[in-house]
Amino acid sequence: MFTGIIEEKGEVVAIVKTGGGAVLSVRGPVVTSDAKHGDSIAVNGVCLTVVEVEDDVFTVDVIRESLDRSSLGGLAEGSPVNLERAVRADQRLGGHIVQGHVDGTAVLLSRKPGESWDDVRFSLSKELGPYVAEKGSIAIDGISLTVTTVDDESFGVSLIPTTLKLTTMGDRQVGDVVNIEADVIAKYVERLVAGK
Known part of the structure; x- marks a missing residue:
């Protein structure tokens, strides 16, 4: 984990x-x-x-x-x-639960630099759509991020200066492909509700 x-x-x-x-x-x-x-x-x-x-x-x-x-x-x-x-049992869980089991990929669609952060938008497949919620957690290339906006075909996140500086997200360009892992809790909730 x-x-x-x-x-x-x-x-x-x-x-x-x-x-x-x-x-x-x-x-x-x-x-x-x-x-x-x-x-x-x-x-x-x-x-x-x-x-x-x-x-x-x-x-x-x-x-x-x-x-x-x-x-x-x-x-x-x-x-x-x-x-x-991998996280040790005695560490703080600073982001969210990330399994390292990538659900799929997404394409960086747009990037809007701001004074203090960048707003970035990614494609969203129909398969992953149900697991992405505004203000929910998502892992992009392993980075724990908060979804700021979502629609049927895309979702957005905001990248703070630390994320831009210390991860590959600072260098990502429109058209780049990234790894996506949806929040595992959403996947379990869906399975429980469906009764499977």
């Missing part, structure tokens, strides 16, 4: 394609400070399992399912990525 509070912006240092999947190596001095084989680290919101740590670089296996359902397949050497270690 994660909180959506990004610990650092890392960098992809190598990608090796394997039979349908990939081996990804990422530089992240903060997240590797105590990382070991088997630990979970979210890369752009996707929960991945560490297979090796060497100095400040960790390596993970990425299966075809993760490449297909997220934006990880579009990464290249040098790509910046958001990194967060």
Whole structure:
């Protein structure tokens, strides 16, 4: 489990394609400070399992399912990525409950810079629409954010200076594809109400 509070912006240092999947190596001095084989680290919101740590670089296996359902397949050497270690039981939950199980992707539709924050709008698929609510939580590339507006085809968030500076969201441009994870509580409520 994660909180959506990004610990650092890392960098992809190598990608090796394997039979349908990939081996990804990422530089992240903060997240590797105590990382070991088997630990979970979210890369752009996707929960991945560490297979090796060497100095400040960790390596993970990425299966075809993760490449297909997220934006990880579009990464290249040098790509910046958001990194967060799994939350410990004795930590504060600063964002919201983020599983690292990406539900799909969205496209950045518009960006309106402001004096103190940027207002950003993303596409919204019909499948994810029911789980996105104004003032609700959403994880975009692993970042815990609050939905400011929503309609049938898109939703908006506001990005504060800290988010713009310390995450990849500060560099995202119109047309970029991002990972989306809807609030898990909304998914469970829907299932309970449907009686499934």
